[in-house]
Amino acid sequence: MNNTQAFINENKERFLDELMELLRVPSISADSSFSQDVQKCAEMLSENLKEIGLTNVEVFPTDGHPIVYGEKIENPSWPTVLVYGHYDVQPADPLELWDSNPFNPVIKKTELHPQGAIFARGACDDKGQMFMHVKAVEAMISSGELTCNVKFMIEGEEEVGSENLSVFVKEQKELLNADIILVSDTGMLANDVPSITTGLRGLSYVEVELTGPNRDLHSGLYGGCVANPINILCDMISKLQNEDLAVTIPGFYDRVENLSEKERSEMGQAPFSKEDYCKSIDIENVHGEKGFTTMERGSIRPSLDVNGIWGGYTGEGAKTVIPSKAYAKISMRLVPNQDPEEITNLFTQYFSSLAPEGVKVKVTPHHGGEPAVTPVDSIGYLAASEAYEKSFGKKPIPVRSGGSIPIVAMFEKELGLKTVLMGFGLDSDAIHSPNEHYGVFNFFKGIETIPYFFESFSKLSN
Ligand code: BES
Ligand code: MN
Ligand code: MN
Helix, strand or coil: CHHHHHHHHHHHHHHHHHHHHHHCCCCECCCHHHHHHHHHHHHHHHHHHHHCCCEEEEEECCCCCCEEEEEECCCCCCCEEEEEEECCECCCCCHHHCCCCCCCCEEECCCCCCCCEEECCCCCCCHHHHHHHHHHHHHHHHCCCCCCEEEEEEECCHHHCCHHHHHHHHHCCCCCCCCEEEECCCECCECCECEEEEEECEEEEEEEEEECCCCCEECCCCCCCCCCHHHHHHHHHHCCECCCCCECCCCCCCCCCCCCHHHHHHHCCCCCCHHHHHHHCCCCCCCCCCCCCHHHHCCCCCEEEEEEEEECCCCCCCCCEECCEEEEEEEEEECCCCCHHHHHHHHHHHHHHCCCCCCEEEEEECCCECCEECCCCCHHHHHHHHHHHHHHCCCCEEEECCCCCCHHHHHHHHHCCCEEECCCECHHHCCCCCCCEEEHHHHHHHHHHHHHHHHHHHHHHC
16 A cells, blocks of 8 residues: 555645646536536546556446546456446526635635645535545556556436436446445534444435416515415425424425434534534524434434525515415435425325415425444445545544435346445535535545555455
8 A cells, every 4th residue: 555655745736737627627516507617528538547557437428417437457267346426516606705716726725634635616516526536546546556456437417316327337337347436525523523423314305386476566566465485385384394494394294204312422423623613604503404413403303404495576675565476495405215206295295285275385395315324343444444444543433424426226126236325525525516626635635545445445345
């Protein structure tokens, strides 16, 4: 391993420059006006995979954005690691809230990143984290210290639901044959508190439309006499949670796995400061389901949030009107063993039942995803744990995350493979937000830790 780590040390600057190049491409998957850039990013990445010595490198077209594939099969008796990541990014707006251009990366120091952080859309989610694997594998190949076969599958549609990747995975089971899936697309507790993500929440996402009168009405002539869809929508939304902030949808918690007191107390060992948490997002206090800690609310408990709400007049000045329509987008984060489809159905039934006469309700489901867990006694987890211990000098803490990567449950279902989530981001890195950034320390620490994973995984696999 010494040669690998030496190679990393000698090439740090170039690794960073190459990442900057990728970050300059606005590969926004949600906005079709950026399709050319998404394609360009896929091609740049595939060039890089060729340069580091991978074979069978291919940009697979899909009905949406392409999937980049490449492999290094050195020895059929070695275990195979399938690295998954995404090169697409979230839209950068609102642009005016960025301190620098989201697609012109700059390095600046922050309180939590005294060695500097790269500010750009996708810096942490997920170009910076995905690229750590490319460079770690380059280092292992160059130093002749690769101990596992490796396959890369980097998609361009993670931020829009990975629909075409699902098709690809089902069609390419042989190509994707491996022993473990390795992903860096999550976070860790702090730069001096390494942790490994052992769970992801699932997702059910719906859009609701309420229709009242067949046209916008004069709010003087009709006010007080007909149901106003915005008033009604607010009322219906408020009924989705009770005073204990538990979700009221009948059956919502039926399949939720209840953790034992022992498991909960173990979870409670992870360092967490409510003061720092509140301070970092400028709120006076936390808010959530009664009977659970903030850590629990955001990981082992499901949640329901309105993501957007609109309707009526929002222009300048006043327009006295009762709108005909009101809309909202609502997400529900799910935990094992909740089923996104079932939850969407339960939501639709209950939400519709809340509407009074005089308004019509339409619920449209969007893409969802199943939750996932990585057992801490699996070879994959143990190898990751050893790797962190080597590079951080500390045993990592297992932590369940609140975020979702729906494809992880799909990998298990379709390929029969577990995923190890070696994330190096911090919650404060502002992913999906203005001024997203990724620590330079984190980028290099990831590149340094990944080869240790390969080393341990090959040993533990025998
Ligand atoms: N990388 C994130 C998910 C994530 C971030 C998990 C941090 C854990 C910690 C991923 O790119 C993402 O944003 N996922 C979406 C779901 C998707 C269906 C749009 C999410 O969680 O909202
Ligand atoms: Mn991501
Ligand atoms: Mn994301």
